[in-house]
Amino acid sequence: MPPKTPGKLNPPPPQAEFDALPLERMCRSARGIYHRLHSLDPAAAGPRPPIYFGRRGASRFDPAAGPGTLYLGGSLEGVLMEIFDDRWGPLGHPSRSLTRIELRQWWVTLVAVPEIQVFEADRLNLSKIGTDNQLLSGDHATAREWAGRIMRHPAGVGGIRYRSRHDAGQYNLALFLHREWLPARNDPTLCSPAAGAGAVSGVPAGGKLRHGPALRLADHPGLGPALTALEIAILP
Numbered sequence: 001m002p003p004k005t006p007g008k009l010n011p012p013p014p015q016a017e018f019d020a021l022p023l024e025r026m027c028r029s030a031r032g033i034y035h036r037l038h039s040l041d042p043a044a045a046g047p048r049p050p051i052y053f054g055r056r057g058a059s060r061f062d063p064a065a066g067p068g069t070l071y072l073g074g075s076l077e078g079v080l081m082e083i084f085d086d087r088w089g090p091l092g093h094p095s096r097s098l099t100r101i102e103l104r105q106w107w108v109t110l111v112a113v114p115e116i117q118v119f120e121a122d123r124l125n126l127s128k129i130g131t132d133n134q135l136l137s138g139d140h141a142t143a144r145e146w147a148g149r150i151m152r153h154p155a156g157v158g159g160i161r162y163r164s165r166h167d168a169g170q171y172n173l174a175l176f177l178h179r180e181w182l183p184a185r186n187d188p189t190l191c192s193p194a195a196g197a198g199a200v201s202g203v204p205a206g207g208k209l210r211h212g213p214a215l216r217l218a219d220h221p222g223l224g225p226a227l228t229a230l231e232i233a234i235l236p
Helices: 015-019 078-086 100-105 140-150 225-230
Strands: 027-029 032-041 069-073 097-099 107-112 117-121 159-163 173-175 234-236
Touching: 015 140, 032 078, 069 078, 069 107, 078 107, 078 173, 078 225, 097 100, 100 107, 100 234
Parallel strands: 097 234, 117 159
Antiparallel strands: 027 117, 032 069, 032 107, 069 173, 159 173
16 A cells, blocks of 8 residues: 655555455445536537536546546535635635626536435545545545546445535535436426525435536526625626
């Protein structure tokens, strides 16, 4: 097992060694309703599809050799921070803002996830698999190696639930593609905020992924409270 070092995410062990871990004991159900923030598709003059399992090897848990990863958040504040917080400065700095143009170029969609067991990347579980919290904040390339080990583990883990590096009180979900979930179904009853993000009532234990209608961020009823909580200004 490669050693852990402060300031540097350690690489994972070989797959065969990792497969011997009792990963199923470190999992929890992810069934519920989550937020998806997705951007403008200039070619279509509308939003990109909310259900997109990326395998570009560009983010933390989407190795190019994997099945594809869909990133979801537990709250509107959480997904806003995932997209924009790397550029936001401290309170009072002009960069701690969103423009009205941006508010019209991003959409929010609720996604209902059927019951799936995901690795809980929290508390002692990171230590139990041989790493630490740098999996959630360290080098993306090495984190993708860890994600690949988790994807291929014989426990059949469906994703990773993890704390945001921007706000430890927010949880995100990196969902691994399961072919039986597609095509995702459009469910007009999943409307913000009536559907209640995080709720499990009305979400079946199995079946397809479901998503509600895309709502432009500028028109989202939860935008005002979210920006107030984050102390983010709106600029022209």
